[in-house]
Amino acid sequence: MMPVRRDVHPHLPPARISDWHERGRHVTHFINALSIFFPAGERFFMDSVRNYRDQVKDPELSRAIAGFIGQEAMHTREHILYNRLMENAGLPAAALDRAVWKLLDLLRKILPRSWQLAHTIALEHYTAMLAGGLLQDSRHMGSRSEAGYMQVWTWHALEETEHKAVAYDVWNTVMKPGPYRYFVRTFTMLSTTVTFWAMVFVFHIALVMADKDCRNKLPGFGSVMRFLWGSPGVLRKMIPEWLSYFRPGFHPWDDDNRAELARIAPLIAEIEDTARRAGASTRAPSLRSAA
Numbered sequence: 001m002m003p004v005r006r007d008v009h010p011h012l013p014p015a016r017i018s019d020w021h022e023r024g025r026h027v028t029h030f031i032n033a034l035s036i037f038f039p040a041g042e043r044f045f046m047d048s049v050r051n052y053r054d055q056v057k058d059p060e061l062s063r064a065i066a067g068f069i070g071q072e073a074m075h076t077r078e079h080i081l082y083n084r085l086m087e088n089a090g091l092p093a094a095a096l097d098r099a100v101w102k103l104l105d106l107l108r109k110i111l112p113r114s115w116q117l118a119h120t121i122a123l124e125h126y127t128a129m130l131a132g133g134l135l136q137d138s139r140h141m142g143s144r145s146e147a148g149y150m151q152v153w154t155w156h157a158l159e160e161t162e163h164k165a166v167a168y169d170v171w172n173t174v175m176k177p178g179p180y181r182y183f184v185r186t187f188t189m190l191s192t193t194v195t196f197w198a199m200v201f202v203f204h205i206a207l208v209m210a211d212k213d214c215r216n217k218l219p220g221f222g223s224v225m226r227f228l229w230g231s232p233g234v235l236r237k238m239i240p241e242w243l244s245y246f247r248p249g250f251h252p253w254d255d256d257n258r259a260e261l262a263r264i265a266p267l268i269a270e271i272e273d274t275a276r277r278a279g280a281s282t283r284a285p286s287l288r289s290a291a
């Protein structure tokens with residue numbers, strides 16, 4: 001599997017940033033909370049892999065690393081724009097983004113490089129699980145949600161799937177097999193699980209509370225609980241794959257969902273079509289500069 005960098009510009013109508021999902025504002029803010037992690041998170045992933053680039057002698061894996069970095073850079077660019085729409089709508093996206101940068105800068109300082117890479121493969125497993133669910137079950141994005149937002153998440157999910165094994169293959173290449181490697185990999189999955197979801201929870205609440213047009217703030221969280229644990233059950237369905245990470249011989253492609261990647265070309269055509277229909281004024285000049 002060779003990841004390819006694609007220069008994609010999904011069109012995100014600013015007016016829909018807080019209610020683009022068909023299930024309403026609470027589910028929208030939950031998914032938007034995930035977007036806040038990407039600029040700092042994906043920079044951390046790229047750096048963790050770059051740290052070991054010189055030790056990779058396999059030319060195919062070296063090419064895959066280049067593709068992985070190229071894809072994450074494009075995702076970062078589009079999520080910076082996405083997050084800026086939240087900030088412009090009066091939501092505290094910039095402050096939350098700074099909190100993620102601070103945490104990851106701290107991890108860079110205090111953790112050895114191998115532990116940084118271990119965090120990356122754990123979080124890449126999370127993005128792969130979320131992406132796999134999104135691609136498998138159309139209810140995650142819905143059918144009546146705003147097109148551009150569905151497209152940015154579907155594009156991101158497809159590329160996360162395409163490169164899901166790259167950081168992991170680097171890990172297996174540079175770390176000596178044995179109990180220590182297994183311990184670091186699984187321990188960081190446990191610690192990441194606690195920290196990541198605690199932060200998502202806090203960010204989600206912060207976005208909902210800051211949204212002046214969001215009525216029924218407390219009862220609305222029920223819709224998110226149904227979305228995550230009931231139907232479609234985004235997190236509930238993730239449990240077997242989360243557990244599979246603890247198998248000593250785990251590999252991301254054990255779950256072979258590469259057939260989904262056939263959707264990339266038609267999706268990109270659709271993204272271009274949506275952007276064209278929206279016209280040249282889809283992006284404010286101030287947003288262009290962020291790219």
Ligand SMILES: [Fe+2]
Nearest residue numbers: 042072075160
């Ligand atoms: Fe990404």
Ligand SMILES: [Fe+2]
Nearest residue numbers: 072124127160
């Ligand atoms: Fe990724």
